[in-house]
Amino acid sequence: MTKPNDPAPFAYAIPSFLGFLERAAGASDPRQFSFDLIGAFDELMLLFRPGRSFQFSEGQRQTIRYFAHRAFEAGRPLELAGCGVDVLDRGLRAVVGLGDALTLPEEERDGPSQRQRERVFMRAVKRLRHALYAAQIAIDEERAGADVDLPPLRDLRQLAGPTAAVLPFRLETREAVERREARRADAATALWKRSTDCFRAAHNLDDPATPYAAGLRSLSEGLAAGFALPMHDRITIGIAMLSAQWVLHRVFVPTYLPEPTFTVVRARTNPILDVLETEAAERAQWHPDWVAGLCADLERQANVIANAAHDRAYERAELMVHHLIAQQAG
DSSP states (O other): OOOOOOOOOOSSOSSSHHHHHHHHHTOOSHHHHHHHHHHHHHHHHHTTOTTOOOOOOHHHHHHHHHHHHHHHHHHGGGOOTTOOHHHHHHHHHHHHHHHHHHHSOGGGGOSHHHHHHHHHHHHHHHHHHHHHHHHHHHHHHHHHTOOOOOOOGGGGTTTSOTTSOOOOSSOOOHHHHHHHHHHHHHHHHHHHHHHHHHHHHTOSSSOOHHHHHHHHHHHHHHHHHTOOOOHHHHHHHHHHHHHHHHHHHHHHTTTTSOHHHHHHHHHHHTTHHHHHTOOHHHHTTSOHHHHHHHHHHHHHHHHHHHHHHHHHHHHHHHHHHHHHHHHHHO
8 A cells, every 4th residue: 555645844834924935935736836825925915014013033034035936936837827927036026025124123114215115025026916816717717617708899889989889788677776766766855855954044144145055056966966856845945945045135135245146146046946847858858068067057156155155254253353453452
């Protein structure tokens, strides 16, 4: 009876950086080589975690150099798919560089130039890791015999221009469409409620401009999202909006907002409710630039109202400063 082959003796246990690197240096199977080297890279990156202080000895540094050279000699004849000799060489030299960095005392690694060198080494190691992972996938596909003919892109009409009919990669189920429409309806309901609350909050003489401007911006958001405004919400928002305009006129016109400017703001914002109530079939014919222009105009009118509130706040602060100066002077 023949005795089973004993596993090759290794000096370093796994999982550890030196353990995986030692096994990669002695591997002859392409998949085992890539697996061990990826494991070594992952363990090496853990040594550079923030807040962790780790330092190799001089003997370990020489061991890393020895294993890295052997790993290069072991991996070069394997001709891994997608992992060229130059990528393998640069990645393993970066491993040696990181090993040298971890041999330095902590205070010598704090300089910006040293940190920059470490980042360059890490990028080279990560590049080799990605190449090895791709090689593993190629090996698995070859061993599994997964030789499937993929359809060419021209059959999917991907290259026929932006208006071409593109075959969908995944068809949505009826339940998924219903869930998406339900989420969209909930978002529209919440947005119209927020608009109503903003216009109602403007019914105060302290600061009607800020909530009124927020209400206009929420209407702009609904228009940009393509939400339809139901009749009952249109009536509620319209009443709250008109009441807020009366308060704005009383507080800001003409002291902070000229009458002609306020008239323009009111004339340009009131029709937005008619636009939001438009049927979906008519909405589909709108040009995107026209909708974007309406949203931009709403944002501009909101800024006009908000600026009036800023002017009043600035004037109050200025009067307060003059009053304090007069008190101190006299």
